[in-house]
Amino acid sequence: MRRLIAILLLLSAGIAPVFADLDVPPRTFVFMYVHHPEDDDAWVAAQVDPPHPFNEAGAAEGWPGYMEALGAAVPDINYRAYDQAPLSHNWGWTQDQRITAEILNDYRPKVTAQLQSWRDLGINEYCRYVCAVKLALTPENRSGMYTLYDNWDEFRGIMPLLGEKPAEEPWDWIQLRGGKKYLGSYWGVDAFGNQVYAGCVNDPAWRTYHRALANYCAMEGYTGIFVDNPGNSCTCPDCQREWQRYLRERYTPDDLRAYFGVNDYAECVLEDAKWAFDTRRFRAESVGAFLGAIKDGGEQARGEGNFFLCANGTWSVFKPTDVGLGLVPWAENGQDITFMEKRYHYVGNWQMPILPGVSWNSMDEQVTDHKMVHALDAVTWPGVRPDSISRPHHQKQYELAFCQALALDGVFIDGADINVMRRNPARERLFGWLRTHRDWTRTGESIADVALFVQYDDLYLDYSQVADSVREFETARRALQSRGVLHDYVISANCTPERLARYDTIILPSPRIITDEQAALLRAYADAGGRLIVTGPSGDMTGAGTLREAPLFGAEMAGEFTQSYFKPALSMMYGGKYKGPLYDVLAATESDPLALERFGCINAPGVVISARRTAGDEMLVNLINYNVDFTIEDDGRAYRIASEGQVHTQRDVEVICPVPDGTHAVSAEWIAPGDESGQALEVAPMDGGVRFTLPEVQMLSIVRLALANGAAEGPPMAEARAALTAGESTLPVYAMEEVALAPVEGPMAEAPASATPLVLRYSHHFGAIIEPGQTATVTAKVVPWLGEGKQALLWAAAPVTGRLLDPAATGADGTPASLTLTDPGMTAVGVDAGGECFTIEADGAALLIPAHNG
Ligand SMILES: [Zn+2]
Missing domain, CATH: 3.40.50 (Rossmann fold)
Known part of the structure; x- marks a missing residue:
């Protein structure tokens, strides 16, 4: 019934609904910064300069080139960055110069025409930009966001989910940190003097506004929303109220006593160090609920399950999270596609130096990202699909990430730079192949044991x-x-x-x-x-x-x-x-x-296997070969791919793979991206599995197996697997030595000391090198102009043993925290400052700064 109402609403708005077939997951998602010739029209009508005259240089080839690139390699989902009115955070500058409902009504046909031009290319999914936090205003002038608030009823005409005007003014939608209204730390002031603050995801009015905006975008014809900058470290009354609700839902009064020795929920003050663990989880859940409101707004226009949500910063790796980010709580609130903005030059995660000339290889694949998301689907959150955010500049890197997404039942995210996209010959070939070979990349349930x-x-x-x-x-x-x-x-x-x-x-x-x-x-x-x-x-x-x-x-x-x-x-x-x-x-x-x-399935080092049942009588086995040469260079801040070499094709790859219980394999064919059709492959059924040998695996080989009912006769699979060995080699590390992290010994004298103090944000880890016989003092301090009252934790681990020394916290009054280090060698030092900025300096030690440790 809900869907029917949604259709009627859309029809009455004069827009034909396009329903996605979410049974066929998207595989390609193009994400790009490019400017449409009509993007400025709404700003011009409001008599202001466009708020984001951004990316003009990058879009020099303009709209025709972009459309041509899209047409040559048609994605399943298209998103172009965020120059279109209204921007979630820029409604007006003054009461006289603002985006009005009338301007938006005039502008809407231009948006729908643009979407139609994508539809004409065969693209049926497109999302719009929303910033989860930016909020520009000057209360005394009633400018910025006040131009929406003061004209609320005018906008209700086109954004019905705005509902009744909230009593709380935009000034009260802002995050409170350290008792102060929180400034988005680097967004500054617009040309009209409106300061950009950060809105609070738990503020009901801010949430309502975003729900209504998503609904409006869906009525414009968008099929999804991309949410940027989700995060929250607020202590406003709304957050305090939600925090209390969170605690009551999670802990009974008996739990509170047993776990924390506290008798009253009111004693659990948000942000207190004692509740640090629950505070982080609460932050991620709060952002999740906010995302859920956005999803709901879109679904109210397009029908349940028919509006996708994709938020930047989805935490699909297994490393400590930044505040507010989360995979699980976001998925629980309906996020469909995960997204993690990563750098251009890296396959997967970036690398971090340990000592000059020595790095720990963290630049590997994105297998974890894909698998983490898949662990969420099928049972609890059927809509979740993994992604592989990549903006690769190197062709083989690009191909590898693309093949990886196909192999691991994920989505490949491509784009950000039109010129790089257009120069990449792998792009058209792979997109074109996928369009005509969907049967080979179908989604399904993993049959791993x-x-x-x-x-x-x-x-x-x-x-x-x-x-x-x-x-x-x-x-x-x-x-x-x-x-x-x-x-x-x-x-x-x-x-x-x-x-x-x-x-x-x-x-x-x-x-x-x-x-x-x-x-x-x-x-x-x-x-x-x-x-x-x-x-x-x-x-x-x-x-x-x-x-x-x-x-x-x-x-x-x-x-x-x-x-x-x-x-x-x-x-x-x-x-x-x-x-x-x-x-x-x-x-x-x-x-x-x-x-x-005994669990091994393949004999080829550097190759990863996935297998899924795609129909009652069919399964797909994917083999992805990571044996690709890349040379790595230190760009001064991090390691990145400098050039690429050969793909080491693996030949005669032997596979012994489980099959679904109660079935056996009767035949197989295999294909690689670029091949027109599959080739037959001999199979040997075994008790519980199947054995076959692939002539070669270049980057990706896909094997399609036909299944029949009844278990196979034959040798037990487990014994055969035990005899199969993949060799001792780990996944390739792209020309870098993987460093076994034994305690670090010299050459310490060569380590350059970094200029201190440094101002850094969030949380970072460092290496402090103490010379024998020396003592060093490491000092951290929260930067006072951003987070007054905010504290940071400074910790260090003894060299050799890694034993954690007693940590030190900065004072609520801004006093620094210091630790004295006496043991020679490299000491790990870390500062956890939530989302705040801090300085760190070392007196008597060389301080090594990792390139990025977020
Ligand atoms: Zn708040």
Whole structure:
């Protein structure tokens, strides 16, 4: 019924609805900064300069070139950046010079014509820009956002979800931090003197406004919204109220006493260090609820399930989060496509230097991003699709990211620079191939029989607390990948008994948090015959982030088989101070030789396998080959791809892959992007699986298997898999040596000291190098002009042992925090300052600054 009403509304607005077929997931998403010739018309009508005369240089070839590039490689989803009126944060400058409802009514046909021109190319999904926080105004002039507020009823005519004018004025929609209205830290003042502040996601009026705006965009014909800058660190009355609601929903009064020793919810003041863990989770949930309102606004115009949401900064990696970001809470509120703005020159994540000439390789693939999102779909949030945000400048890098998205049932995000796009010959070839070969990339349910458990709540812990979890997770997933193990992730928020039961084996990579409910689920899984592998002490924290007396699983393993449990900080800093791969841990449980080899599915190092059932009688197996040469250069701030070399095609790749229970494979064909049609491939059915040999895997080979009912006769798959070895090589690291992170020894004298103090934002980790016999003092201070009253935590870990020293907090009155370091060697130092700026300086030590550690 809701959908019918939505259709009627749209028809009455004179716009034909276009319903997406969300059963066919989008695979390509073009994201680009380009200016339409009519973009300025609404600003001109309002007698002001366009607020974003931005990207003019980048769009020099203009609209025709952009349309040509789109037409040559038609995406499933199109998004162009944000010069179109209204911008969510710029409605007017003064009461005389503002975007009126009349201007928007005149402007709307130009928007719909533009969407039609995309539709004519075959693009049916397009999204509009919304900024989650920017709010420009000057209350005394009633300018900026007041031009919307003061003319509320005028806009209700075209934005029905605005509803009754709220009593609270825009001045009260702004985030409060440290008792002050929070300025968007770098957005400044517009040409009319309106200061740009940050709106609060928990403010009802700010939320209503965004819901109404999304609804308006949907009525214009947009099929989705891209949300930029989502985040929140506010302490306004609305946030306090929501915080209290959050606490009451999560903790009974008995819980409060048991976990925190507190008798009254009112004692739990938002932002207090004691509630740091819950504060982070609350922030992410608050932003999620705000995103949910935007989604709802769009769906009210286009029908439920028919308006997609994509928010920048989706946290689909397993590293500590920035404030307000989250994968799980955003998905719970209906986010469809994850998005993480990354840099142009990197495959996956960027690299970080440790010492001059030495780096930890974190520039790998985006397998984790894709798998994290897939761990959310199918059961709880069927609409979620992974992405692969890439703006690659190098052709092979581009191809690799594209093939990766296809292989891992994800979305490839392309664009940002039209000139780079148009110069890339891989683009048209791959987009064109995909358009005509959708059958080979269909979505489906993974048939992996091994899963890695992901405790998402660990990411809300303090950086130093979560260090071991991050390291152990990374160790485990690399071990699985490097041994050709077909595996999924099971995410904590979604680990129902049904989901766990899909897997023969679940690996618990020493998460710190395990709730009582999760522990019961995992025990029931093991009792029912599931194989639960614990790599080290797991669950030493409750679901409230408080310490238990002992870990729930693997307590006896502490210090014996595990690497650096409870020695967190150093391993956090640059990826891990571990002594060996997961294999060591597994082999140590001698009574049950759980060598990883028995799970292996392929014999080719550097190749990752995925497999999914796409129909009752069909499954697709994907093999993606990461053996591509890239040379890396240090650009002074980070490492990036300087040039690319060969693709090392893997030949005679042997595959032994499980098939869905109660089926067997009867035939197969294989294809690679660029091939017109598939070639037949011989298959050997086995008990529980299938064996075949692929003649070659260049970047991607896809095998389509026909299935029939009934298990196959033949040798047991498990034995055959144990005999298959992928070799010892890990995934390639693109010409960089992967550094085993043993304690760092010299040459310390050569390390350049950075100029201090530095002003940095958010949270960063550093290396301080202490010479033998010297003492150093590291001092951190919150920058006073941004976050008065805001505190930061300074921590450090002893060299060699990685043992965390007692941390120091800056004072609420702005006094700095200092730590004295005496042990020689490289000490990991970190500052956690929430979203605030801080300075750090080191007296008596060389301070190494990572390029980016967000
Ligand atoms: Zn607030």
